[in-house]
Amino acid sequence: MRTPEVTVTDTTAAEALRTLLGGRPVGIVGLGLMGGSLGLDLQALGVEVHGLVRREAVAERALERGLASRAGTDPALLEPCGLVVLALPLDLLLQPSPSLLAALPAAALVLDLGSVKAPVLAALQPRLPRFVGCHPMAGTAEAGVEAGLAGLYAGRPWVITPSADASPDDLHLAETLARAVGAVPVCCDAVEHDQAVALVSHLPVLVSAALLLAAAEGGERAEGDLAGLTRQLASSGFADTTRVGGGNPALGALMAEGNRDSLLEALALYRQQLDGLTAAVTRQDWQALRQALEGSAAIRPDFL
Amino acid sequence: MRTPEVTVTDTTAAEALRTLLGGRPVGIVGLGLMGGSLGLDLQALGVEVHGLVRREAVAERALERGLASRAGTDPALLEPCGLVVLALPLDLLLQPSPSLLAALPAAALVLDLGSVKAPVLAALQPRLPRFVGCHPMAGTAEAGVEAGLAGLYAGRPWVITPSADASPDDLHLAETLARAVGAVPVCCDAVEHDQAVALVSHLPVLVSAALLLAAAEGGERAEGDLAGLTRQLASSGFADTTRVGGGNPALGALMAEGNRDSLLEALALYRQQLDGLTAAVTRQDWQALRQALEGSAAIRPDFL
Missing domain, CATH: 1.10.3660.10 (6-phosphogluconate dehydrogenase C-terminal like domain)
Structure with missing residues (x-):
C-alpha cells in the first residue's frame, strides 16, 4: 500500500468544511477505493458520512471498516445530505441509473470523482441542479470495500472541472472538501x-x-x-x-x-x-x- | 540508491574464490558503477583488487573510496592478476584498445560485464586465450567513480554466456566470482x-x-x-x-x-x-x- 507523503490534513479547511455543511452529513455513493478512503478521512475530520452501496454485505463490511457513519442500500440515506459524492465506476457515471438520480437531494451539491471529465459533465450536468466534476489523482492497485485507506488524497492533485454556470459557492465547497482531506485543488477545463x-x-x-x-x-x-x-x-x-x-x-x-x-x-x-x-x-x-x-x-x- | 534485498555474500563461494585465485589479485579495468561495486565487494571478501583506469584523478578518487587495493593508469597493474574483469562501456568492449589487449596477462581468465553478449564474444573471444562473457543484471542510475556501492550484485542474476570451447575450470571460476558477491549465476547462450x-x-x-x-x-x-x-x-x-x-x-x-x-x-x-x-x-x-x-x-x- 502507498504511504502518503503528506498525512496532515488542512485543519483550517476542515473547519471551513464543517461550517459549510452546517451539521449535515456528506453522502458517498460507492465505498470502494475512492469513496471508502474519502469516508475514512471525512469522519476523522468530524464529518458524518452516509454511504450508499448496492449490496447489504458491502454495507455491513463498510461499517465494520468504519468507512461511513451509516451505510446501506436505501437511497433515503442521502436525503439529509448537503453534499453527495458519486464515487462510482465510470460506466455508472456515464449512464447513471434513474433510481440514483431520483435519490439525489435537489438541494445538495453533487460531485463525481471519475477519471474522465467532459463525458461525465455531459451526462450529469443537465440532470442535476448543482453539480461539479472532480478527479482526485490518487489511487492504489486495490479496489472494492477493502481498498479504502486513510490519507489516500493527502498531497495529491484534486482536479476540479466546473462548467461555465457552476456557482462560486459550489466551487468553493468542492475546493474546501479537497483541501480538508489534504489534497491540492487544481481547477481546469474538462476537455x-x-x-x-x-x-x-x-x-x-x-x-x-x-x-x-x-x-x-x-x-x-x-x-x-x-x-x-x-x-x-x-x-x-x-x-x-x-x-x-x-x-x-x-x-x-x-x-x-x-x-x-x-x-x-x-x-x-x-x-x-x-x-x-x-x-x-x-x-x-x-x-x-x-x-x-x-x-x-x-x-x-x-x-x- | 537501490537497497540490495540480499546483502549476505556466499561465504563458501568466497572461500572457494580465494582458493582458486591462490593469493593472486583480481584486476578490474574500469572503476565505475559495475567495476567499483565489484571492487568493494571483493576486498570485503579478503581479495586484493588492482584497478586500471584511464585518468590519474579517477585512480586517486577510487583509492579514496576504497574501490581497489591499488589503482592507477599503468597497465602493469594487471600483470600479477589471475582474473581480470573488464568493467568498461560497451563501445570499449566491442573495439578494445590494442594497449588494453596487450596488458591482459595471457595466463589470466578475462571476463567482461557488458550488457550485450554475442557481439562482445565475437570481438574478444578470438583475441584472448581465456575469456568468458558475463552480464550481471544489476545497476543504479549512477555512473562513474562515485557510483560503485557495496552489495550491488547481491540477489541479482549474473548471466554467463560461455563459448563452446570455454574450459570447465574457467566457467567454474566465473560462477564462483558471481556467487561470492551474492549474485545468482545464470548460464545461457549469448544470442x-x-x-x-x-x-x-x-x-x-x-x-x-x-x-x-x-x-x-x-x-x-x-x-x-x-x-x-x-x-x-x-x-x-x-x-x-x-x-x-x-x-x-x-x-x-x-x-x-x-x-x-x-x-x-x-x-x-x-x-x-x-x-x-x-x-x-x-x-x-x-x-x-x-x-x-x-x-x-x-x-x-x-x-x-
Missing part, C-alpha cells in the same frame, strides 16, 4: 483535463500493457527457453515500466472508452515518437538516437 | 541472452522514452496550458513508466547499437501489440481491449 490524463495516465496503461504482451510473445515465439530466460532476467526496470499495464483491466478499458478521442490522439503522437526512435535504430543513426534519449531524459524531471 | 535483454531491458528504454517525448509533444502542441497541466497531473504511474526512458542516454544508445538486430525484432513485436490495442480503441471494441488488458495483467506476475 483539457481529459487531454492531459490521456497523455500522462491513459496512454501509459496501453504503452505498458503492449510491452508485457510483446515480451511474452517474443519469449514464446523463439526456440529454446527464451520465455523462461526473459522472466529470469526481467529486473526492476521492466517491473516499473510494466506496472500500470498490469493494473485493473476493467478500469483500463473503461478509461479508454470514456476518453477515446483524446486517447487516440495521444496514441498517434506516441506512435510517431516510437517510429522516430525505431527509424534511428534501423538506419544506425546512433547520434540521432542518443539525442532523442537526451531529450527524453531532459524532459522527465518536469513531470516529477 | 539467447541478447534476445531476452532486448525484450526486457532494451525495448523498455525506447518504449519509455517515446512516452516522455509524446507527453511533452502533446502538451506543447495544444492551445492553453496543457503542457503545464500534464506536468501537474503526472503521478506515480507516469513516473514509473518513464523511469528507464529518462535514464543514461549514452548507455541507452550503446545498448541499442550493440544489440540492434534483437532490438529491431523486439520493436516490431511491440508495434504489433500496440497496433492491436490501438485498433481495439479505434473500433470501440471494449471487450477486446479488456481481454488484452486481462492478458497483460495475467502475464506480469511471471516477470516479477
